[in-house]
Amino acid sequence: MTLLDKDGVRLAVDGAVATVTLSNPAKRNVQSPALWRALTEAGRIVPGDVRVVVLRAEGKSFSAGLDRQAFTPEGIDGELSFVDLARGSDETVDETIAGFQEAFTWWRRPDLISIAAVQGHAIGAGFQLALAADVRVCADDVQFAMRETSLGLVPDLAGTHPLVQLLGYSRALEICATGRFVHAAEAERTGLANLVVPAAELDGAVGDLSAALLEAPRDAVVETKALLQGASGRSYDEQRAAERAAQTRRLRDLVGAGE
Incomplete structure (x- = not known):
């Protein structure tokens, strides 16, 4: 069932799996503010019973990054x-970029596991979009590059945090x-990359991983994801306490379910 199809973004849902396609x-699959708004909307309308979100792209490239026309006077x-944005107040620029970043943040919600299926070029904003997902399954022709600094800019679409965490x-x-x-x-x-496969096997590998992720009970996966997400910001003892609290909730839910 297709729920969204506009501005270079399509959202389709099949049971507990949603697929967002560039x-x-x-x-x-160059990116633009319109595409980012569509990605943000997709995140808002994903049905509550969806457990896995796959991010994929049509064609030979995942995403070649931001449409360079955005940097021309006509935009x-x-x-x-x-060019006009750069002339705005600090508050305006900050608010505008924060709006762009929303397209890159919802993928890590605790109630979902997101998988980016990445082939060909994933450059700049494309690299950061792949980094937005929890897991990356890549074709053997993948080429990541963070080109913002080379252009006199910085990566500002929520990609620096996961990049440092990973590498x-x-x-x-x-x-x-x-x-x-x-x-x-x-x-x-x-x-x-969590997994690299021949390009012809990318969709199959993502399908297999999606099925495996659906095997465990949802509440246990949600609690585990939340534990892992918060681990880097907690001390060892704080993480042990978080584990105990999460396990207490799981035990009580399991016992309650059996009564």
């Missing part, structure tokens, strides 16, 4: 030019500052 392969049709500060800095490509072998070796 659907502008002719332009290598993208119907959108504020980034560590030193490697994340080197990748961002050089803008170089990270290919499939390095992505898998460093943990940027």
Whole structure:
């Protein structure tokens, strides 16, 4: 069932799995504020019984990043030019970018597990969108690159935090500052990709992983995800306390369910 199809984004739901597809392969799924608004809307209308969200893209490239026309004086049709945005107040720029970031943040909600199926180029905003997901399954032709710094900018679409978490500060800095490509072998070796498969097997691998993620009871998965998400911000003893609290809830729910 298709719930959304606009501005290069399509949302379809099949039982407990929702699929968000970037659907502008002719332009290598370049991104724009309209696409970000559509991604944000997709997150808001995902049905409550969905447990897994797959993020995929049509064509040979996952996403070639931001549409460069946004940086021209005329901008993208119907959108504020980034040239004009730069002339706004600090508050206006901050509020505008915060709105863009919403498209990249909902993927990590505790009640969902998100999988990015990434093939070909994932550059700049495309790299950050792949990083927005909990898990990345990549084709063997994948090419990640964070090009913002090379253009005199910074990655500002919520990608820096997961990148450092995945790769560590030193490697994340080197990748961002050089803008170089990270290919499939390095992505898998460093943990940027959870799994790398031949391009023809990408959809099948994502389908298998989605099915495996649905095997465990939902509440147990939600509690486990929340525990893992908060672990880096807690001390060892705080994390042990969080584990005890979560397990108490699970035990009581299980006993209650059996009565």
